Amino acid sequence: AQSVTQLDSQVPVFEEAPVELRCNYSSSVSVYLFWYVQYPNQGLQLLLKYLSGSTLVKGINGFEAEFNKSQTSFHLRKPSVHISDTAEYFCAVTDGSGNTGKLIFGQGTTLQVKP
Amino acid sequence: EPEVTQTPSHQVTQMGQEVILRCVPISNHLYFYWYRQILGQKVEFLVSFYNNEISEKSEIFDDQFSVERPDGSNFTLKIRSTKLEDSAMYFCASSGFHRSDTQYFGPGTRLTVL
Numbered sequence: 001a002q003s004v005t006q007l008d009s010q011v012p013v014f015e016e017a018p019v020e021l022r023c024n025y026s027s028s029v030s031v032y033l034f035w036y037v038q039y040p041n042q043g044l045q046l047l048l049k050y051l052s053g054s055t056l057v058k059g060i061n062g063f064e065a066e067f068n069k070s071q072t073s074f075h076l077r078k079p080s081v082h083i084s085d086t087a088e089y090f091c092a093v094t095d096g097s098g099n100t101g102k103l104i105f106g107q108g109t110t111l112q113v114k115p
Numbered sequence: 116e117p118e119v120t121q122t123p124s125h126q127v128t129q130m131g132q133e134v135i136l137r138c139v140p141i142s143n144h145l146y147f148y149w150y151r152q153i154l155g156q157k158v159e160f161l162v163s164f165y166n167n168e169i170s171e172k173s174e175i176f177d178d179q180f181s182v183e184r185p186d187g188s189n190f191t192l193k194i195r196s197t198k199l200e201d202s203a204m205y206f207c208a209s210s211g212f213h214r215s216d217t218q219y220f221g222p223g224t225r226l227t228v229l
Contacts, residue, residue: 032215043119043206043220044158051215090158094215100163100171101146101214107157 002026004093006106014114015083021076021109023091031093033074034103035065038088047089050074061085086113117141119221121207127227128197136192136224138207147190148208148218149182151175158206164190197228 007022025031032051036044048059055067065076074091091106120139128134140147149161162172162182169182179195190209194201204225208218 034217036220041222043222044208045220046217049217092158100165101210101216101218102148102160102163102171103150103158103218104160105150105158 002031002093002095002104004091004104004106006089006091006109008109009107010110010112012112012114013081016080018079019077019081019085019111021089021091021111023074023076023106025072025074025091025093027072031095033065033067034092034094035059035063035074035076036090036092037061038090038108040087044090047076081111081113083113083115085111087111117219119207119209119219121205121221121224123224124222125225125227127229130199130228131196134194134197134226136194136205136207136226138190138192138221139188140190140207140209141211141219142188144209144211144219146170146210146214146216146218147182147184148210149192150206150208150220151203152206152223153200153203161192161205194226197226199228202226202228 003026005024013019034049035047048057050057050067058064089109092103122137147164152158162176163170181193183191204223206223207221210216210218
C-alpha cells in the first residue's frame with residue numbers, strides 16, 4: 001500500500017529565507033503527487049501537482065516541487081518565504097493505476113515564518 | 116470561484132447518537148470524497164463516491180458509516196452511532212471528470228463526541 005512520509009513536522013524559518021519541505025512516498029509505480037496547504041480554520045487548498053512530464057512543477061504563491069523518481073521524493077521549495085506562508089503543508093499521493101482518486105496524505109509539516 | 120461548502124462547521128453530539136454531515140460539492144463535479152483528520156494526526160481517506168455508488172472505502176469506513184447523494188447537489192456522511200474516537204475534522208472533497216483531477220476540499224466539519 002502507498003504511504004507518504006513528511007520528514008519534518010515543523011520547519012521554522014525567517015521571512016525572505018528559502019525553504020524546503022521534504023516528502024517521500026513508498027512506490028514509484030504510476031503515481032500522481034500533490035502538495036496541499038491548510039491555513040488556520042480553512043480547508044485544504046492545492047498548491048501544485050505532478051501527473052507526468054516535466055519533473056519540475058510550479059504552483060501558486062511562488063512554490064515549486066521536483067519529482068524525483070529514483071529517490072521517490074517530491075520536495076516542495078520556495079526561494080523566499082513571507083509571513084503569510086505560515087500554514088500546514090501536506091504532501092499527498094494517489095495511485096495512478098487505481099480506480100479512484102483516493103489521496104494518501106503525509107502527516108503534514110507546519111511552516112512557521114518568523115519576522 | 117466555485118467552492119465546496121460544508122455544514123455545520125462544528126457539531127457536538129453525545130456518544131451513541133446519529134450525526135449527518137453535509138457537503139455541497141462543486142456543481143459539475145463527478146467524484147466525491149470524505150476524509151477525516153483526528154487532532155494531531157494525518158488526513159485519512161474514508162470513502163469515494165462516483166456514479167451514485169461507493170467506488171472505494173477504507174477500513175475505517177465500517178457499517179456505522181454511510182454516504183448518500185440524495186438530491187443531486189448534497190453529499191452526506193452519516194455516522195449511525197457515534198463513538199468517542201469519531202471525534203475529528205471531517206473534510207468533503209470533489210473533483211471533475213477524471214480521478215487525477217484536482218480535488219477541491221471544503222472547510223471541514225469539526226465533530227466532537229462527548
